[in-house]
Amino acid sequence: MNMDQLKRQAAARALEEVRDGMQLGLGTGSTAKHFVELLGERVRAGLKIIGVPTSEATRDDAMRCGVPLTTLDEIDHLDITVDGADEIDPALNLIKGGGGALLREKIVAAASDRMIVIADDTKWVPTLGRFPLPVEVIPFGLGATRRAIEKAFAECGVSGQMAVRKTKDGHVFVTDGGHWIVDAQLGRIVDPPGLAKALSTIPGVVEHGLFIGLASSAVLAGGEGIRVIERREPKGD
Numbered sequence: 573m574n575m576d577q578l579k580r581q582a583a584a585r586a587l588e589e590v591r592d593g594m595q596l597g598l599g600t601g602s603t604a605k606h607f608v609e610l611l612g613e614r615v616r617a618g619l620k621i622i623g624v625p626t627s628e629a630t631r632d633d634a635m636r637c638g639v640p641l642t643t644l645d646e647i648d649h650l651d652i653t654v655d656g657a658d659e660i661d662p663a664l665n666l667i668k669g670g671g672g673a674l675l676r677e678k679i680v681a682a683a684s685d686r687m688i689v690i691a692d693d694t695k696w697v698p699t700l701g702r703f704p705l706p707v708e709v710i711p712f713g714l715g716a717t718r719r720a721i722e723k724a725f726a727e728c729g730v731s732g733q734m735a736v737r738k739t740k741d742g743h744v745f746v747t748d749g750g751h752w753i754v755d756a757q758l759g760r761i762v763d764p765p766g767l768a769k770a771l772s773t774i775p776g777v778v779e780h781g782l783f784i785g786l787a788s789s790a791v792l793a794g795g796e797g798i799r800v801i802e803r804r805e806p807k808g809d
């Protein structure tokens with residue numbers, strides 16, 4: 573089974589949790605796209621749900637698949653968000669933002685009763701950090717923000733090269749919110765909750781890709797089948 577088939581299997585397993593009448597957060601990326609497509613099939617067969625997309629790309633996919641959409645201004649909570657991840661550790665801490673959607677993804681996940689992470693099992697790691705950590709920043713004063721980020725890294729026992737994300741054609745990548753992303757090659761993040769807190773205090777940092785205490789479960793698809801890992805502590809701890 574190839575990677576794409578594994579991603580679709582994980583998406584199909586998460587879909588089993590969806591019930592009539594639910595309000596759903598719709599993640600971004602190649603794995604979440606499978607979920608949106610499968611959800612669209614169920615909607616066309618009569619399932620009544622409504623979704624909040626976490627990016628313009630997901631909005632386009634959902635509309636194409638016939639998934640009805642709303643916003644967090646029109647509804648007061650979400651039942652489940654289903655989203656992919658770049659890395660997942662045994663405490664269900666995540667690195668997200670490889671596709672640049674981390675800010676909306678975090679807002680939507682935080683507004684959800686449950687977040688189900690779907691992935692192929694190569695995303696499962698003992699320690700976060702092999703995948704570059706995305707940090708979404710305001711372009712104004714970027715030099716000062718970078719220095720503050722470096723200081724936060726040092727205080728949290730990590731270091732590594734940082735680079736402003738570029739598109740394939742060499743232009744600066746701009747997020748749906750109009751911000752830039754700095755990707756940090758940290759290798760091994762020893763204290764993800766500590767680093768998350770430190771980054772959140774920096775004025776020029778809009779958001780970062782560490783998702784701490786947000787995932788309720790992870791559905792991992794691999795060559796030997798599907799593994800569902802449930803979070804033990806309540807959401808937010």
Ligand SMILES: O=C[C@H](O)[C@H](O)[C@H](O)COP(=O)(O)O
Pocket residue numbers: 599600601602603604655656657658667668669670671672673674677
């Ligand atoms: O910004 C993008 C998101 O955080 C994605 O969910 C993450 O990068 C995983 O994407 P994929 O399922 O394509 O590996």
